[in-house]
Amino acid sequence: xxxxxxxxxxxxxxxxxxxxxxxxxxxxxxxxxxxxxxxxxxxxxxxxxxxxxxxxxxxxxxxxxxxxxxxxxxxxxxxxxxxxxxxxxxxxxxxxxxxxxxxxxxxxxxxxxxxxxxxxxxxxxxxxxxxxxxxxxxxxxxxxxxxxxxxxxxxxxxxxxxxxxxxxxxxxxxxxxxxxxxxxxxxxxxxxxxxxxxxxxxxxxxxxxxxxxxxxxxxxxxxxxxxxxxxxxxxxxxxxxxxxxxxxxxxxxxxxxxxxxxxxxxxxxxxxxxxxxxxxxxxxxxxxxxxxxxxxxxxxxxxxxxxxxxxxxxxxxxxxxxxxxxxxxxxxxxxxxxxxxxxxxxxxxxxxxxxxxxxxxxxxxxxxxxxxxxxxxxxxxxxxxxxxxxxxxxxxxxxxxxxxxxxxxxxxxxxxxxxxxxxxxxxxxxxxxxxxxxxxxxxxxxxxxxxxxxxxxxxxxxxxxxxxxxxxxxxxxxxxxxxxxxxxxxxxxxxxxxxxx
Amino acid sequence: xxxxxxxxxxxxxxxxxxxxxxxxxxxxxxxxxxxxxxxxxxxxxxxxxxxxxxxxxxxxxxxxxxxxxxxxxxxxxxxxxxxxxxxxxxxxxxxxxxxxxxxxxxxxxxxxxxxxxxxxxxxxxxxxxxxxxxxxxxxxxxxxxxxxxxxxxxxxxxxxxxxxxxxxxxxxxxxxxxxxxxxxxxxxxxxxxxxxxxxxxxxxxxxxxxxxxxxxxxxxxxxxxxxxxxxxxxxxxxxxxxxxxxxxxxxxxxxxxxxxxxxxxxxxxxxxxxxxxxxxxxxxxxxxxxxxxxxxxxxxxxxxxxxxxxxxxxxxxxxxxxxxxxxxxxxxxxxxxxxxxxxxxxxxxxxxxxxxxxxxxxxxxxxxxxxxxxxxxxxxxxxxxxxxxxxxxxxxxxxxxxxxxxxxxxxxxxxxxxxxxxxxxxxxxxxxxxxxxxxxxxxxxxxxxxxxxxxxxxxxxxxxxxxxxxxxxxxxxxxxxxxxxxxxxxxxxxxxx
Numbered sequence: 001x002x003x004x005x006x007x008x009x010x011x012x013x014x015x016x017x018x019x020x021x022x023x024x025x026x027x028x029x030x031x032x033x034x035x036x037x038x039x040x041x042x043x044x045x046x047x048x049x050x051x052x053x054x055x056x057x058x059x060x061x062x063x064x065x066x067x068x069x070x071x072x073x074x075x076x077x078x079x080x081x082x083x084x085x086x087x088x089x090x091x092x093x094x095x096x097x098x099x100x101x102x103x104x105x106x107x108x109x110x111x112x113x114x115x116x117x118x119x120x121x122x123x124x125x126x127x128x129x130x131x132x133x134x135x136x137x138x139x140x141x142x143x144x145x146x147x148x149x150x151x152x153x154x155x156x157x158x159x160x161x162x163x164x165x166x167x168x169x170x171x172x173x174x175x176x177x178x179x180x181x182x183x184x185x186x187x188x189x190x191x192x193x194x195x196x197x198x199x200x201x202x203x204x205x206x207x208x209x210x211x212x213x214x215x216x217x218x219x220x221x222x223x224x225x226x227x228x229x230x231x232x233x234x235x236x237x238x239x240x241x242x243x244x245x246x247x248x249x250x251x252x253x254x255x256x257x258x259x260x261x262x263x264x265x266x267x268x269x270x271x272x273x274x275x276x277x278x279x280x281x282x283x284x285x286x287x288x289x290x291x292x293x294x295x296x297x298x299x300x301x302x303x304x305x306x307x308x309x310x311x312x313x314x315x316x317x318x319x320x321x322x323x324x325x326x327x328x329x330x331x332x333x334x335x336x337x338x339x340x341x342x343x344x345x346x347x348x349x350x351x352x353x354x355x356x357x358x359x360x361x362x363x364x365x366x367x368x369x370x371x372x373x374x375x376x377x378x379x380x381x382x383x384x385x386x387x388x389x390x391x392x393x394x395x396x397x398x399x400x401x402x403x404x405x406x407x408x409x410x411x412x413x414x415x416x417x418x419x420x421x422x423x424x425x426x427x428x429x430x431x432x433x434x435x436x437x438x439x440x441x442x443x444x445x446x447x448x449x450x451x452x453x454x455x456x457x458x459x460x461x462x463x464x465x466x467x468x469x470x471x472x473x474x475x476x477x478x479x480x481x482x483x484x485x486x487x488x489x490x491x492x493x494x495x496x497x498x499x500x501x
Numbered sequence: 502x503x504x505x506x507x508x509x510x511x512x513x514x515x516x517x518x519x520x521x522x523x524x525x526x527x528x529x530x531x532x533x534x535x536x537x538x539x540x541x542x543x544x545x546x547x548x549x550x551x552x553x554x555x556x557x558x559x560x561x562x563x564x565x566x567x568x569x570x571x572x573x574x575x576x577x578x579x580x581x582x583x584x585x586x587x588x589x590x591x592x593x594x595x596x597x598x599x600x601x602x603x604x605x606x607x608x609x610x611x612x613x614x615x616x617x618x619x620x621x622x623x624x625x626x627x628x629x630x631x632x633x634x635x636x637x638x639x640x641x642x643x644x645x646x647x648x649x650x651x652x653x654x655x656x657x658x659x660x661x662x663x664x665x666x667x668x669x670x671x672x673x674x675x676x677x678x679x680x681x682x683x684x685x686x687x688x689x690x691x692x693x694x695x696x697x698x699x700x701x702x703x704x705x706x707x708x709x710x711x712x713x714x715x716x717x718x719x720x721x722x723x724x725x726x727x728x729x730x731x732x733x734x735x736x737x738x739x740x741x742x743x744x745x746x747x748x749x750x751x752x753x754x755x756x757x758x759x760x761x762x763x764x765x766x767x768x769x770x771x772x773x774x775x776x777x778x779x780x781x782x783x784x785x786x787x788x789x790x791x792x793x794x795x796x797x798x799x800x801x802x803x804x805x806x807x808x809x810x811x812x813x814x815x816x817x818x819x820x821x822x823x824x825x826x827x828x829x830x831x832x833x834x835x836x837x838x839x840x841x842x843x844x845x846x847x848x849x850x851x852x853x854x855x856x857x858x859x860x861x862x863x864x865x866x867x868x869x870x871x872x873x874x875x876x877x878x879x880x881x882x883x884x885x886x887x888x889x890x891x892x893x894x895x896x897x898x899x900x901x902x903x904x905x906x907x908x909x910x911x912x913x914x915x916x917x918x919x920x921x922x923x924x925x926x927x928x929x930x931x932x933x934x935x936x937x938x939x940x941x942x943x944x945x946x947x948x949x950x951x952x953x954x955x956x957x958x959x960x961x962x963x964x965x966x967x968x969x970x971x972x973x974x975x976x977x978x979x980x981x982x983x984x985x986x987x988x989x990x991x992x993x994x995x996x997x998x
Contacts, residue, residue, distance in 0.1 A: 057603065095848065
């Protein structure tokens with residue numbers, strides 16, 4: 001492995017124009033596999049979800065999963081693609097032990113969807129990513145290489161094969177060359193994958209969890225000298241499997257290509273591995289010649305010919321797409337584009353929406369999810385949605401605050417209790433005794449005591465310096481150990497001192 | 502006492518149903534016949550004695566309980582070793598699958614069981630159904646009961662030989678380029694390649710998916726029809742299976758009649774390479790059809806000349822992909838796995854040892870034909886020829902109801918004669934291949950013995966897709982007329998072994 005001296009990002013962009021191509025594989029969330037009736041549940045006992053067809057036993061045959069085709073069409077429509085009136089599956093022939101038939105049933109020159117686009121927001125501007133095609137195929141099994149240091153096949157003593165994943169439906173979505181992104185290329189790549197993930201989730205065809213391998217991205221990148229028309233040689237960085245990694249991989253490859261080209265070298269067309277630890281890529285397999293997959297139409301399957309009526313029915317049934325929805329919510333919630341971008345990046349849109357649906361005011365819902373809860377998620381290193389609190393519970397906390405039972409501080413403690421597994425908000429409030437002191441008698445006494453103890457301040461207030469009331473409120477809050485409604489305390493102080501608030 | 506092995510399937514079933522004989526007696530008679538002659542013939546790769554008797558007992562018990570029996574209940578059958586049989590070996594004539602016990606039944610196997618047909622065992626075949634002589638079996642050749650030094654046809658030579666040597670009244674074959682019809686022709690039996698998609702391919706080990714078709718083999722046209730009806734029909738597990746009612750083949754076989762029918766004779770099916778005695782019997786058959794009331798029309802199908810070339814690109818291409826799964830990872834033979842070799846090496850060693858020369862030849866041919874840069878010239882052109890052949894048939898069937906030809910240009914040739922000459926071997930399928938490429942229906946039935954060698958000659962009848970019943974209507978008429986002329990079925994002239 002040769003260590004590449006990188007060129008600074010700015011220098012690289014000064015000399016070269018990056019061209020990207022993104023290939024994203026999405027595992028569909030169908031109940032059964034693409035060509036047989038086996039279950040697709042994640043985490044099952046190895047090889048327990050297999051049958052003659054997905055094991056490639058002699059004599060077995062595939063049958064197309066209609067839901068898989070429907071999902072593919074929905075994705076195609078949401079990506080503004082044309083939907084083929086007639087298309088076929090094709091066999092992609094190559095040998096690998098985790099591929100039961102030693103060919104992958106895929107699509108070749110007749111994809112189900114083609115010629116589309118996806119608009120993404122980058123720094124408040126819209127960037128259009130053109131889609132070449134979206135096609136249906138099946139996943140392979142999974143190899144686990146045992147006995148080597150790296151977990152890769154080199155150095156392994158043997159490999160274990162699990163065919164549970166073999167035959168799970170995949171949609172491969174391929175962009176046209178993405179040109180014109182310039183120095184925003186890494187952000188465009190990340191924004192595209194983010195938007196695509198949101199889109200897939202909104203269609204309900206997959207959970208698209210990258211950390212679970214349900215969505216996987218290959219990044220193709222080449223540089224051409226600024227002003228040149230012809231594309232340079234590309235590298236293919238495989239399995240870049242988080243949003244952040246997509247951005248980093250593009251950035252790294254831009255800098256690496258620029259270094260190689262700047263030193264008079266040539267880029268080799270090769271597969272590269274991405275390393276999460278430091279964001280670098282290293283050379284994988286060199287493609288000495290284009291791999292020959294000997295594609296030919298799959299003779300075991302009949303062509304897929306979705307009727308126009310069905311396609312239109314599916315088009316009519318598409319949900320509000322994420323970007324449209326986001327723009328609507330942004331206006332409803334009164335946020336700037338930048339603020340909305342933060343909400344999106346935090347993965348909080350659905351959580352906030354759900355909290356509002358449970359009755360919370362928009363600003364309160366956003367405040368909790370983007371503030372306290374985002375901080376906690378960040379601290380714990382988990383997705384926001386993975387926190388052990390539900391939108392309904394957050395909405396309940398908002399309601400308790402609104403009715404005056406909790407103040408801000410107590411609300412935070414309540415949420416802490418919920419996150420700690422102490423129960424729902426009401427339970428936490430009871431267990432921890434977090435009720436605001438609303439007994440007017442007790443509060444009156446505390447106010448009287450505070451006035452008596454701070455005579456000088458009280459005089460200032462009487463003299464019209466209403467702002468000084470804060471100090472007395474503080475004293476009362478301290479005396480009640482924070483369990484008083486600060487607004488009510490202030491009212492009482494001003495009332496007792498005969499001052500108009 | 503009646504020799505139970507000499508009965509037709511229809512007669513056997515009737516006798517079992519009436520209680521005249523039991524299914525166990527019938528099965529035992531056939532097992533005894535296998536015991537007596539199969540050492541010489543080598544039709545079977547595996548005989549399932551216990552399984553067959555158990556099935557037969559179940560039929561007898563059903564009858565004793567007063568349950569209605571199906572039209573083939575208790576009739577023994579020889580199953581080509583290309584269909585998966587749960588718990589029974591399935592080798593496809595190849596070393597690479599020696600010892601493999603499938604965990605599932607093919608749809609066809611299941612339908613046979615549902616029909617209470619008694620499966621005697623699995624029959625020999627050219628490895629992966631590639632061949633026209635059964636010499637390519639990894640387990641040794643099969644002899645032709647008419648002359649054991651000659652081939653019984655292929656790839657389904659085990660099935661045809663089992664019928665002709667009275668080891669079973671019914672058999673199953675598969676036909677990719679003629680593997681049902683050519684063995685039927687050279688053994689004096691009846692074989693039908695139904696319309697592509699009529700019989701499920703689920704559980705039939707694939708050679709060339711777009712051409713492969715399972716079908717019935719028997720000693721009479723009616724028996725073939727009864728078996729056809731039992732195994733045909735839509736199967737949701739096979740996407741290419743036709744979702745339409747099965748044509749009324751049994752009714753057609755019971756009502757043989759060609760009066761008013763137009764019969765086409767394709768002039769391309771004649772000439773160089775056709776044995777004189779074969780043409781003589783064929784021409785007599787055409788004359789017979791005319792006498793029986795058919796109108797004979799001469800036709801030209803110019804694309805048929807290119808059928809063999811197209812076939813030997815399409816079939817190897819598909820087989821190169823279909824046979825890729827035999828990689829020693831999940832089932833079958835595994836060679837060289839001594840802990841020092843990579844999976845890739847083990848796969849290569851296994852395939853080198855497990856596949857025979859003809860299979861390797863076709864995998865290499867197909868891999869080459871599909872390669873980038875050659876695809877259009879080879880696979881692409883072959884598919885175009887296929888379209889032309891379909892059009893020729895379409896045009897022919899605008900003028901005629903069925904097309905007839907010799908099934909195969911020559912009678913059975915001696916074992917070994919063409920083993921080193923693949924081209925000569927491939928010519929055996931000259932007349933049968935066009936129907937596979939077009940996906941229509943075709944039958945071979947005996948039309949006499951060639952005067953020069955005394956060996957059976959087959960008459961091929963071809964009908965449009967989903968008009969399989971026409972084969973049986975014409976076939977039954979010809980069979981009845983010829984049997985009357987000969988005074989007995991042709992097979993009675995075969996040596997008794």
